Amino acid sequence: MLPFNDDELDQMELVEGAMEITAAVEPAFPIGWVRIQLKKLAQEAEHALMDEPNPRLRLEGLLRLFYREWGFHGDNQQYFSSENALLDKVLQRKKGIPVSLGAIFLYLARHLELPITSVGFPTQYILKVDWYDGEQQFINPFDGEYISLRTLRGWLIGYRGPFTELKDEHFATADNKDILARWLTVLKSALLREEHYTDALRCSDLALSIRPDDPHEIRDRGYIYQQLDCSHAAATDYTYFIEQCPEDPAAELLKLQVMALNEEPLTLH
Template identity: 65%
Template sequence: MQFNEESRDYEAVTLVEGAIDLMMDLEPGFPAQWVRLQLSKLVKEAEAALMHETNSHLRLEGLIRLFYHDWGFSGDRNQYYAAENACLDKVLERRKGIPVSLGAVFMYIAQHLELPVSGVAFPTQYILRVDWPDAETQFINPFDGEFVSQKTLGAWLKGHKGPLAPWRDSYLTATSHTDVLARWLTVLKSALLREEQYADALRCSDLALLLRPGDPHEIRDRGYIYQQLECSHAAAMDYTYFIEQCPEDPAAELLKLQVKVLSAQTQVLH
């Protein structure tokens, strides 16, 4: 499938609109009009419910209650890695998702309510950042709507990268929509791989590479997908690229063996 990303400026639209565009590329039958209608309904409900609340802090707390309690949005704890948790139409239909999909929907509504909410691709998961002009910055876990402290985020980081992992302030800076969408595609691709939907995973990988051209880790993953699809030559080329770009990576030596096997298979086929 051919994708045309040249004319798209994902920073000029909301994150959720960028995600809709990507979903339309990945799935020709994606119900974009229905998704936009549902989002519009949620915005109108939120505006009606909070129209008399002029205090921004209380307005945010009201939106959190509305989103997670009244509307019933929540993180999917039972099937966290299911592909449907990364697909906007399924998230809006089931009201379940993962941090990036729930966060994108929440942020879309919050910004319509003129709340200072932005998204952060923290190393462990997507989080929301609230920059108050009159108070300290707050952070929200979009998986459950709970506020999280920097101390808690530090504990998440150590649990993810090890007890000696250094803290970087850049971990909490707002992330560009392009980078978040690339990460979103990576999450969806991983879910599709678990479900052995290799053709759909390949479309995710190709689209992610348009957002992050030449990313060696994405190209390595695409090589794995090609291997599952029995495209030995394409898989060997992608693995070779990764080995050349990341020779010190622990996976490089194993992939060298894979390249030999795949090259031998290609010779036999010819």
Template identity: 35%
Template sequence: MKSVANIDFSKLSLFDSILATSQIIREDFPAECVLLELNAKVQEAKSYISSENQPNRQLKKLLELFYKHWHFGSASGVYKLSNVLWIDHVLKTRQGTAVSLGVLFLYIAQSLHLPLNPVIFPTQFLLRADWMNKKKWLINPFNGEIVNKHILQVWLKGNISPTAKLYESDLYKSEPITVIRKMLDILKSALIEEKKMELALNVINVLLQIDPNNPYEIRDRGLIYAQLKCHHVAITDLIYFIEHCPEDPISEIIKLQIHSIEQKKIILH
């Protein structure tokens, strides 16, 4: 795997950061093809919204184009979660998650100089448009609908807790590195679920270069190494987690895992 040590995320746009990390995780990721296709869509979108002069009307036209004419939307039927996260797959199938659809729409909107930003809301990824009159639109990337605060409050109560409250800070613009970490966390879980351990390991190594010595990422890496039968490095990682998170309830389970690995090592020898 290529190193991300020379990537300065603070100087890259969100989309460029996602392209860079995708290439590192997947050797076959077609970054150039993705950019060519997206830039063609930017040109098509530029023509489609040209009849409008006001940015808010232009954004409405772009939502119409993206969701109604291009038919992008949430995934349905039987699918692998990783496929609706990879940007190249989403471009082919037009089916994605809130994050992958949102990232694609955001790239096009920002290329057209529309005032759109990412928001990691507690229940899902959102897009936020800020207008001159201080009003804002909050867009659900699954379907392009503009949602109000009442809907967001319902989401919180239904997904977090019946007593959850909506705070203004929940709607703040998210930095690109925060969005990337969120996307990679979801991708890691999907790849582990799909038993694609080598790719999941690549994701963890990227996350560890973003946040070195994170004990939870090191724990997950250790568990993957255990499945790949790399026992020595697995034990080293799992012990690191126990030493750094002794109060975490899962530490007791990890101790049992270490014992199991050590027993396997004894049997193998």
């Protein structure tokens, strides 16, 4: 369980919430070291850019500093590695995925008083700039490039089909709770791929503390229980998913899994 409620979660920096959830998943996570590194980056950015009175030029300077001078970039070679979702590894390697790089960039932008917020776009996490004259811009935190509406529509069509249209809801500022839930999903998927099932289970339990009774998360937890040879716990989670999502294509296959799991002898862990 997280040591704070939803309101407290939304009042803190996204990167701070990410540190807290990571520490809950990875007991050895060096949260103090990460805070020090972030503070150093913020001080360097402030020293370099706070004397620039034009906020647009200040943003251009931060993009240049973060992606070119410091060398932060998206990991194209091992995109699905858990290291790309763990902030200590991202800071050490200067490589990550949109949500981890974006959370760090957002933290720095707030220190520079830039009007940037989070957007949970359907295909990936992006950053939104709401300029004071009403203009909006969007940044891909994976590479620091601006994203046009045409490109965003192309992403959405590739994800949801050719008749999909952009809507205002796609660009709504996201709560930290929603972004962190997606972050946990990414981390959990990476840990499963790496067969780190105990850590993945902690991820799943933490995600359920943010979104209780989410049937898809409970289904995923059932899979983790199955890998850990907790057959009856897995069957219970699968059964819940089947009851909540009977029309899901996976439901029929999971019914067979439940039958097989219930035939296995009870194992005490």
